[in-house]
Amino acid sequence: MKAETIYTVPLLPLRGMHVYPTMVLHLDVGRDRSIEALEKAMLNDQLVFLSAQKDPELDDPSGDDVYEVGTLTKVKQMLKLPNGTIRVLVEGLDRAKLISVIDQESFYEAVVEVHEEETQKDAETEALMRMLLKQFEQYMKLSKKGSSETLSSVADIEEPGRLADIAASHISLKVKEKQEILATFPVKERLERLVALLHNEREVLNLEKKIGQRVKTSMEKTQKEYYLREQMKAIQQELGDKEGKSGEVEELTERILAASMPEHVEKTALKELDRYEKIPQSAAESAVIRNYLEWLVTLPWSKATEDDLNVNKAEDVLNRDHYGLEKVKERVLEFLAVRQLTQSLRGPILCLAGPPGVGKTSLARSIAESIGRNFIRISLGGVRDESEIRGHRRTYVGAMPGRIIQGMKKAGTINPVFLLDEIDKMSNDFRGDPSSALLEVLDPEQNHNFSDHYIEETYDLSNVMFIATANDLSAIPGPLRDRMEIISIAGYTEVEKIHIAKDHLFQKQVKENGLSGNQLRLKEDAIRDIVRYYTREAGVRSLERQMAAICRKAAKKIVSGEKKRVTVTEKNLQEFLGKRIFRYGQADTEDQVGVVNGLAYTAVGGDTLHIEVSLSPGKGKLLLTGKLGDVMKESAQTAFSYVRSKAKELGIETNFHEHHDIHIHVPEGAVPKDGPSAGITMAVALISALTGRPVRRDVGMTGEITLRGRVLPIGGVKEKSLGAHRAGLTTIILPKDNEKDIDDVPESIRKGLTFLPVSTMDEVMDIAIGGSSS
Structure with a gap:
């Protein structure tokens, strides 16, 4: 460009910023005149005159409102936001x-004179x-606003x-x-x-740094605390809060009176x-009292809840969430019916006892939903x-209420459904016996005055509906079990599963x-095979895991x-779950001597227990393994004594114990086994081994034996x-006194089993050995 060249270009006023020659930067333009000026420039040679406004607050500046000296710029790119x-x-x-400046109505046009820059x-x-x-480098280091790349790029510039x-x-x-910098045309000036401006800025920055360091070192801890405390007071006053403890005490007083204690x-x-009000806030006891009051007002x-x-709605909820479990549902509906008539019944204390995975916890949640109460577990x-x-x-550091009071706080009401899960898994040691502590909680005659060591004051639990769950009732102490209404959940039949x-x-x-549902279909015959060949449990957890495996x-x-679509049938089931894990109907294929099918009740439901007896030359040693x-062990000793006393009647040598060692074994030795129901099973196995007569393979038996049979x-x-x-058995021998319990067995199971009640071992022998099947 030549010196003193005249241009007529659109005018674009800037708010509070400047564009220097050789600078490339983005601008956001929003005023109508400015947008029109830009569009006009793009139609011609893309040149525009940028000049800062004297007053940045003006929305529609004229030619008199911008500075006389500005920058002729070229528009490189436009983007509509x-x-x-x-x-x-x-x-x-x-x-x-x-x-x-020429007013073109929709925009301003500027006639400007461009001066060529001196380069010598x-x-x-x-x-x-x-x-x-040098000044610029020191300024950047003090201000910490630039990077090393900025310094090196500025240092490489040759043109002054x-x-x-x-x-x-x-x-x-x-x-x-x-x-002023922009309006200074001579380069030296x-x-x-x-240089002068940078020197001043550097001096100011140095002074700020010195003042900051001096203030930092001179302010001691007490001064800092005083300063912060005064600041806090000022903030509280601005927010309308009360100063110090008085405001907190006033708030707590209101909450105590409103809590309806x-x-x-x-x-x-x-x-x-x-x-609390009289104790200094710095005292350790202040926090203890404050925490205690907070618990009292939040309980x-x-x-x-109403x-x-x-009853009909509750029944629908229970049936929606759970299949079967008729006794439990009936007990809950009875509670609702009595409550509706009396309006004053205290909460019952139920204990759902059964193997894992039968739905005890989820049933308690459904009970809470069916009666509209909050649920706590x-x-x-x-x-x-x-x-x-x-x-x-x-008095202890970190003291807090027990789980009962914590649960009540979480529930927020005095009548929730409160689930005590796994009540049989508690134990005791030198710190006390928690099961004894639960006696007061679960006694309807005492729990209206429950005392927590932390709260100290009595708390009424009589409106709470307590539900406990347990896998093994024998693990619950007698006094605690006596306070609960036991509802047994035996497990699910194949049809129910x-x-x-x-x-x-x-x-x-x-x-x-x-x-x-369109992508995956599971046929009913495949579900039946999963139940039979891939799970062996009383509940349905393993069954759900197999379903998850198929879905994955x-x-x-x-x-x-x-x-695109997957259908699972009994024919392609192994493709999804692999080879069968269990053998359905695992009864022996032939009658055997000295092997009897016993029936056991374990923590995971009912199961069969094979009892084997073998004889070897010896001097009457009785060996028990498994x-x-x-x-x-006592059942085995009793069975042994019974066989010795009845040896002549049973056709066994009376001195058999002098010539033989007897080994009684219950397979799966790693699994602990105990219970008073294997007496007749061991006796039959002993008699079978000693007489050489086989035991029926389709018979399972359970019952305890006395020395007289x-x-x-x-x-x-x-x-x-x-x-x-x-296990595929068809006949069950059980004690005569248990005949009444047959009605509890689901009808679909009763149809496939023959129950034979017995009173003596002679009857057992007639069925198990006398009627031996071929």
Whole structure:
């Protein structure tokens, strides 16, 4: 460009910023006149005159409202943003002086005079450039605003005018000072002015640093605390809060009075609050009292949910969530019916006892939903400290209430359904016996005055509906078991499992694995085979895991593109679950000597227990193996004594014990086995081994024996029947006194089994050996 060249270009006013020659930057343009000016420039030579407004607050500046000196720039790029503004990339070309402004109605046009930049350098200019670079480097280090890349790029600039402009763009200057730099055409003057400005800025930065260090070192801890405390007071006053403890005490007083506590509890709370107000906030006891008061005011003392006593609705909820379990559902509906009539019944204490996976916990949740109460669950598995139930004394560090009070706080009402999960898994040690601590909780005559060590004041639990769950009732102490109403859940039959899998488990797993009903179908014959050959349990947890495995395999096939839809039948089931794990109907294929099918009731449901007896030459030694408990060892001794006393009648040598060692073995030796129901089984196995007569393979038996051969009653008839059915047995020998329990066995199981009640061992022998099948 030649010196003093005249241009007529659109005018674009800037708010509070400057564009120097050679600079390339983005601008956001939103005013109508400015947008029109840009569009006009793009139609011609893309040139535009940028000049800062004298008053940045003006929305529609005229030619008189912009500075006389600005920058002639070229528009490199335009981009329309969604909010209606335009983002422009501009490149500064030359300084320009405004001569006149022409109003084109929709925009302003500027007539400007461009002066060519001086490029020649002499010794003085070189010295000024070096001074500028030195000052600029020190400024950047003090301000910590630039990077090493910025310093190196500025140091590489050779042209003095460009160096001055780039340095000016990186310094924090006022708008007026930046305009003065822009309006200084002579390069030397511009360099000198920048050196002076940088020197001043550097001095100010140095001074700020010194002041900061001096203040930091002089402010001691007490001064800092005082300063922060005064600040806190000022903030509280601004927010309308009360100062110090007085505001907190006032708030706690209101909360105590609003909590509707019993009179004696409210009196205690107000007394503690009075102590709290008098104790210094820095005292350790202050936090202890504050925490105690917080527990008192957050506990529910009178708030209760209204029971939904619609028996039909409750029945629908229970049937929706659970298949079978008729006794439990009937007990819950009885509770609702009585409650509806009396309006004053205290909460019952139920104990759902049964193997894992039969739905005890989820049933308790459904009970809460059916009657419209809040549901709280605490797990007692592994609890061995009494204070877990009753809480800790407030004198201990970190003291807190027990799990009962914690659960009530979480429930927020005085009448929730409170689930005590795994109540049989508690134990005791030197820290106390938690099961004894539960006696007060679960006694309807005492729990209206439950005392927690932390709260100290009595708390009413009589409105709570407690439900406990247990796998093994024998592990629960007698006094605790006596306070609960036991409802046994034996497990599910094959038919029930198929229904549960089809209506609940499969749908749940399909959803959890991201599939739809159209993508995966599971035939009923496949579900039956899963129940028979891939699970052996009383509950349905393992069954649900197998359903999940099928869904995962199907998801892989669908995602990989191998198949669009997957159908699982009994024919292709092994493709999804592998080879069969169990043998359905595992009764022996032939009658055997000295091998008897016993029926056992374990923590995971009913099962069959093979008892084997072998004879070897010896001197009457009785060897018991299979990790047997004391009760089963006693049963074996009793059976042995019975056989010796009846040897002549049974056709056995009376001195057999003098010539033979007897080995009684119960397979699966690693699994502990115990219980008073293997007496007749061991006796039959002994007689079979000594007489050489085989025992019927299709018969399972359970019952205890006396020395005179009487058969005594046992428990778990329903569970043992389910186990016998799973094992493929067809006949069950059971004590005569247990005949009444046959009605508890599901009808679908009863149809496939023949129950033979007996009173003496003679009857047992007639069935098990006398009627031996071929």
